[in-house]
Amino acid sequence: MAEMTIATPPTTTAPPGEAPGRAPRGGRRKAAVRRIRRRLVHLLIVLIAVTFLSFVVIDLLPGDAAVVVAGDNATPAQVAQVRADLGLDRPMLVRYVDWLGGVVTGDLGRSFRTGQPVTEALAQRIPVTFELTIIAQVLALLVAVPLAVYSAYRPGRFVDRTSMTIGFGAAAMPQFVFGMVLIVLFAGGLTSILPATGYTSFFTDPLDNIRTIILPCLTLMIAEAAVYRQLLRSDMISTLQEDYILMARSKGLGPRTILLRHALRPSSFSLITLSGVNIGRLLGGTVIVETLFAIPGLGQMIVQAVFNRDYMLLQGGLLFVAVAYVVINMIIDLLYLVLDPRVRRDA
């Protein structure tokens, strides 16, 4: 490999001007391809495991989708008819293989209750949850990173102590309590500058979209920001003990340059990891916030599907969550390649 030619004497590589840069870049691309391939295999295994397990669990759950769908006053014959219509009279394994075959062709089946194609339901819900998740993450990082950097620079001082206290308070408070506090403050209690519930799509009305997601996003981000601040602060403090930071100081670089250009990147690996895990988690589980603010997101859909025994819808939702989780982690994995040149070398 080109990037491994460390010990070889300086001899006959390409003429200067061409050679520099090619080796590391080629190495990076190779490493990226290798990682993606490994992750795709990983993805496949995870997806099969998750969907199969959920099929099994759903099958074992008390309650019968056919009974729910047929309604309270249905006769046993009607229930049997519904069961046959939904294909629920077949063995579990057959249903699973059938469903899996559908997935491969892009057909996730139809909702038991509404008859709506599951793909269509997902297409409606995913953008909402996606928007919440991403905006909440960006906000959390925007708040946490500067606070963490400054806290690490002056540990134990005002900014550090204040942000730590507030952060711990916020992280210790259940999400819905914090959400309700926000509602009281901004949406109907003290002031009514923001709507308490509902969701408007960005494409319908961008301004209204922003107004409707502010409170849910704030509710989601606060605890994350507190954790991120704490994590980055402690990683940063240990980075600042490194020799290369002393070296950077001895070069006469200012604190700003040292913190942001020298210390931040090597301190950010665990933050990136955690943030990736959180995005994956939030994509499937902003249920509390979605319920509190009456937002038609994925979490709500999944919970309702469970209550309604709408197994097709539930399967579709779980499939998306699993895919999202693995894909996000794949992206994080690739980010390491960009952030840490040392990773590019390992096999």
Add this chain to the structure above:
Amino acid sequence: MRPTMPRAEKAPTTATAPTGKHARREGYEDGALLTVDDVHVRFHTRNGVVHAVEGVSLSLSEGEVLAVVGESGSGKTVFTRRVMGLIAGSRDTEVSGTVTFDGSTLTELDAKGLSAVWGKEIALVLQDPMTSLNPVKRIGAQITETLILHQKLSKQDANARAVELLRSVGLSEPERRVRQYPHELSGGMRQRVTIAIALSCSPRLLLADEPTTALDVTVQAQILDLLGDLQSRLGMAMLLVTHDLRVVRSRSDRIAVMYAGRIVETAPTKDLFDAPRMPYTEALMNAVPPITGPNHVRLAVIPGRPPDLLAPPTGCRFSPRCPYAQDRCLTEEPPLRDAAALPGGAAVDHSYRCWYPVGTPENAQARRVNAERGETAAGTPVTGEMVPA
């Protein structure tokens, strides 16, 4: 063969007037580039106060190489960092004394004033090149940032000069190196890079803190030769910190031996090797195995351990380990005294801290006394190794 390292003044777009640096040098009267006066550093820890540096004074002229020699824990690293100002007073760090560089008092400068001197006038090379380069930044970027900051070079000019600098420290394929990351280089190569960084702005003083300790033995000499070569070519002063007396014998003008936070002996290199006065210096020299000596003999070692800086011994700090220690050594700390008055003492700038300096009748007497009772006044057994016949 290699192109000479261009001085800052010759760099294409430097704003500094050609006389800028040197005009100030002329204006400064007593000739010393660096003057350290009675510097103390104490760390208040949970276990007590660590007396890392206790009243060190020395001076360094333009172009001079001063070696600071001492065991680990003798306070030499803390001293170096204090000289530069990298260690400042704080809630748990107590500092005193003054450091004057080129007429300005570093110890009175604020952070901003210091960073204008750091990297530009005074540069630092650290011990371990595996940890002193930022692992996630390219070599080139780590060199150019000082050039852009201090010499106001454009990014392009800085890049060109980074390549030049790498070539001048003997790195092959400098055009490729600037695009590499530290982990792609060997230890010796990395130390060359840190030297290139340190010298990028042609500093007038280089502090090299054990620059070869972390390197392979085969590479050590190369790096030291490189440092010596660049030092004389650039005419900069150098404070070379090491624990290895051998290393500095041919590479320094003067040596200051540190022990337990104090300078215990200082002399021009030749005089120190010819006539060490402080028993600790003598012991250090004896601890170097002679190449011409017989094989398979026990190496001479200094008995005991480096002193605990939390609770340094009273009297002479070296007395618990000194083969000549007498009662007086245990209670009274010897001052730094001029060696010119001693028998065989040349009229040079040589001072030492001992009541029974090596090569005097008093020392011979002390040795006899200890040999008779089989131990020193501190109770250390006198072994044949420590007492030359």
